[in-house]
Amino acid sequence: MFSYYLKLGWLSIRRNPLLSTLMVAAIAVGIGSCMTIITVNYIMSSNPIPQKSDQLFYVQLDSWDPNNEDDDGFEPPEQVTYLDAMALMKADKAYRQIASNRSGLVLEPQGEGERPFAVDTRNTWADFFPMFDLRFIYGSGWDDSADRNLERVVVLSKEINERVFGGEDSVGRSVRLNGMDFQVVGVIDEFLPVPKFYDVTNGAFNEPEEIFIPFNISVEYEFPRNGNTNCWKTPDGDGFEAFLNSECAWIQFWAELRNETEKQDYMTFLNAYAEQQKELGRFPRPLNNQLSNVMEWMEKQEVVDDDAQVMLGLSLLFLLVCLLNTIGLLLAKFLGKSGDISLRRALGASRSSLFIQHMIESGLIGLGGGVLGLGLTWLGLRGIEMLFGDFVKNLVGLDWVMVLTAIGLAILSALLAGLYPTWRACRIAPASQLKIQ
Amino acid sequence: MLSMQNISMVYRAGMVETHALREFSLEVAEGDFVSVTGPSGSGKTTFLNIAGLLEQFTDGRYELDGRDVSGLSDTESSAVRNEKIGFVFQSFNLIPDLNLFDNVDVPLRYRGFNAAERKRRIEKVLETVGLASRMKHLPSQLSGGQQQRVAIARALAGEPRFLLADEPTGNLDSHMAMSVMELISEINSNGTTIIMVTHDPVLAEMASRNVHILDGRVSDDHPDIQIAQAATA
Numbered sequence: 075m076f077s078y079y080l081k082l083g084w085l086s087i088r089r090n091p092l093l094s095t096l097m098v099a100a101i102a103v104g105i106g107s108c109m110t111i112i113t114v115n116y117i118m119s120s121n122p123i124p125q126k127s128d129q130l131f132y133v134q135l136d137s138w139d140p141n142n143e144d145d146d147g148f149e150p151p152e153q154v155t156y157l158d159a160m161a162l163m164k165a166d167k168a169y170r171q172i173a174s175n176r177s178g179l180v181l182e183p184q185g186e187g188e189r190p191f192a193v194d195t196r197n198t199w200a201d202f203f204p205m206f207d208l209r210f211i212y213g214s215g216w217d218d219s220a221d222r223n224l225e226r227v228v229v230l231s232k233e234i235n236e237r238v239f240g241g242e243d244s245v246g247r248s249v250r251l252n253g254m255d256f257q258v259v260g261v262i263d264e265f266l267p268v269p270k271f272y273d274v275t276n277g278a279f280n281e282p283e284e285i286f287i288p289f290n291i292s293v294e295y296e297f298p299r300n301g302n303t304n305c306w307k308t309p310d311g312d313g314f315e316a317f318l319n320s321e322c323a324w325i326q327f328w329a330e331l332r333n334e335t336e337k338q339d340y341m342t343f344l345n346a347y348a349e350q351q352k353e354l355g356r357f358p359r360p361l362n363n364q365l366s367n368v369m370e371w372m373e374k375q376e377v378v379d380d381d382a383q384v385m386l387g388l389s390l391l392f393l394l395v396c397l398l399n400t401i402g403l404l405l406a407k408f409l410g411k412s413g414d415i416s417l418r419r420a421l422g423a424s425r426s427s428l429f430i431q432h433m434i435e436s437g438l439i440g441l442g443g444g445v446l447g448l449g450l451t452w453l454g455l456r457g458i459e460m461l462f463g464d465f466v467k468n469l470v471g472l473d474w475v476m477v478l479t480a481i482g483l484a485i486l487s488a489l490l491a492g493l494y495p496t497w498r499a500c501r502i503a504p505a506s507q508l509k510i511q
Numbered sequence: 512m513l514s515m516q517n518i519s520m521v522y523r524a525g526m527v528e529t530h531a532l533r534e535f536s537l538e539v540a541e542g543d544f545v546s547v548t549g550p551s552g553s554g555k556t557t558f559l560n561i562a563g564l565l566e567q568f569t570d571g572r573y574e575l576d577g578r579d580v581s582g583l584s585d586t587e588s589s590a591v592r593n594e595k596i597g598f599v600f601q602s603f604n605l606i607p608d609l610n611l612f613d614n615v616d617v618p619l620r621y622r623g624f625n626a627a628e629r630k631r632r633i634e635k636v637l638e639t640v641g642l643a644s645r646m647k648h649l650p651s652q653l654s655g656g657q658q659q660r661v662a663i664a665r666a667l668a669g670e671p672r673f674l675l676a677d678e679p680t681g682n683l684d685s686h687m688a689m690s691v692m693e694l695i696s697e698i699n700s701n702g703t704t705i706i707m708v709t710h711d712p713v714l715a716e717m718a719s720r721n722v723h724i725l726d727g728r729v730s731d732d733h734p735d736i737q738i739a740q741a742a743t744a
Contacts, residue, residue: 078620085608417604420565421618421665422593424586505560508600508677 106450440488
């Protein structure tokens with residue numbers, strides 16, 4: 075009977091093309107606006123590294139001012155100081171760990187007539203590449219000895235390798251950064267985590283950096299820092315050395331901990347380290363060190379901000395308004411079919427079979443609304459992209475999950491909208507209609 | 512076959528009560544061809560609706576084919592309608608965007624027959640009403656008489672025990688009306704019990720029995736019209 079009901083639904087839709095188009099359009103507009111916002115929210119809140127997001131932990135050490143309570147109470151700072159980052163790296167207590175920050179360097183191409191250009195740079199440690207599952211086209215990341223021995227090595231993004239070396243295998247060749255030669259050890263493949271979880275302090279939806287160099291090198295040569303630097307005490311003295319020894323937090327620290335035991339051991343280590351620092355006159359607040367896995371860290375950082383959630387609520391309300399319109403239109407359509415319904419009742423159709431028939435018709439209208447709504451969603455996302463430019467270009471893609479969600483939501487919406495009109499239609503007294511037709 | 516005992520039907524609209532049938536009693540035997548006549552508002556259509564299980568009556572007892580059908584659930588009464596009763600309406604009530612084959616198919620779908628069985632039955636009844644060659648036509652491509660023949664075919668496709676016809680020739684000219692009546696008579700002669708509401712005394716006389724309804728009651732019941740006419744002459 076399902077195929078029969080589908081056929082009847084299709085015939086009924088064709089019978090009233092204007093009314094059907096209005097209903098499909100009402101659902102499509104609601105779905106289009108709703109799905110545009112849902113898609114942005116979905117991408118904002120998606121897991122950027124699902125295969126190991128529960129093994130990667132962002133480290134927060136509460137070295138902060140005891141007299142400076144922020145909006146959330148005494149929360150530890152979002153980044154760690156150089157002193158603490160180096161101490162944690164040296165202790166080497168996690169399976170993998172990295173301290174990292176963002177900077178900007180100037181790359182000087184070797185070709186004649188090519189002009190220098192700025193490149194976003196990630197200063198980090200050897201573990202960065204295996205820890206965050208970066209894939210390489212050529213070569214690999216550097217090893218621990220490069221970190222220890224201040225080797226001037228660099229890993230290039232695919233785009234930079236394309237720009238500087240025409241996409242060739244550049245491993246072993248050198249690039250000039252801020253007037254110094256760095257040897258290329260690897261070229262990574264496409265790397266576009268959304269959100270950019272490993273450094274949300276510099277914009278959760280910004281593009282990843284274009285080159286990667288050892289953190290120690292950036293410190294050694296005092297490369298400029300791009301990003302947040304927060305200090306609760308003025309550095310004791312002037313110059314870079316004083317800054318490094320200050321209570322200024324500017325480094326993101328990640329640890330890879332493979333199981334609960336490793337996590338607990340690491341937390342014990344962090345607390346012991348904090349106690350030790352207290353004895354040295356640092357860490358004046360009560361112990362409040364924190365380890366947050368990737369999704370916990372995204373939530374803490376409110377990667378999906380309140381505005382986006384308000385927009386989501388409003389778009390759902392708009393969908394509701396569209397559905398109310400659809401209910402009215404369906405009611406008009408189904409009650410207009412009272413003659414057909416009464417005839418079918420006389421010929422042996424039960425109320426339940428008519429109910430199923432009309433719900434399937436509602437579902438078909440929803441399917442049409444969903445398909446059209448997908449088109450409107452695509453337009454909506456392109457509109458957002460045009461309005462906000464590069465900032466949102468990583469947020470405005472439709473994947474299969476969202477396509478199926480749009481279709482499913484449209485059908486579900488149409489079925490909900492169809493419930494009351496269908497119920498009313500099935501309550502029509504057949505005798506009163508058959509005589510007057 | 513059909514037994515109604517003291518059936519009452521009261522329509523209520525606010526404080527106003529309208530008695531459509533009052534202690535209405537009627538027995539119809541298998542194979543009967545009963546014409547039902549009466550002035551407008553006498554209760555003919557209400558009787559037909561109750562007989563066809565399209566309306567619930569207020570009081571009384573109704574047995575159809577030996578089964579008490581008062582108080583059946585919606586699903587049960589729908590099944591009884593589908594299996595035992597065929598309807599023919601004054602305005603044909605064909606579905607305009609379905610071809611003849613699909614129109615006749617409607618009650619068979621609800622019966623749950625498989626495709627082969629439905630096809631066999633549809634072709635047979637359309638053959639019976641002389642429209643087998645036009646089964647892919649839409650109702651709008653047929654004359655009124657032909658449309659009523661399709662409606663009769665649809666009523667017969669499920670091989671019902673009863674055929675209930677409400678002014679089946681009301682929308683036809685006299686030539687087409689006669690043709691349809693001949694078809695209905697032929698169906699009756701093949702054993703189907705027929706109850707036909709009509710205003711037309713000539714058509715009423717073509718039945719084997721006439722029941723006259725007045726003010727919701729059976730006022731006259733002529734079990735054999737021929738005999739009644741002879742006595743009058």
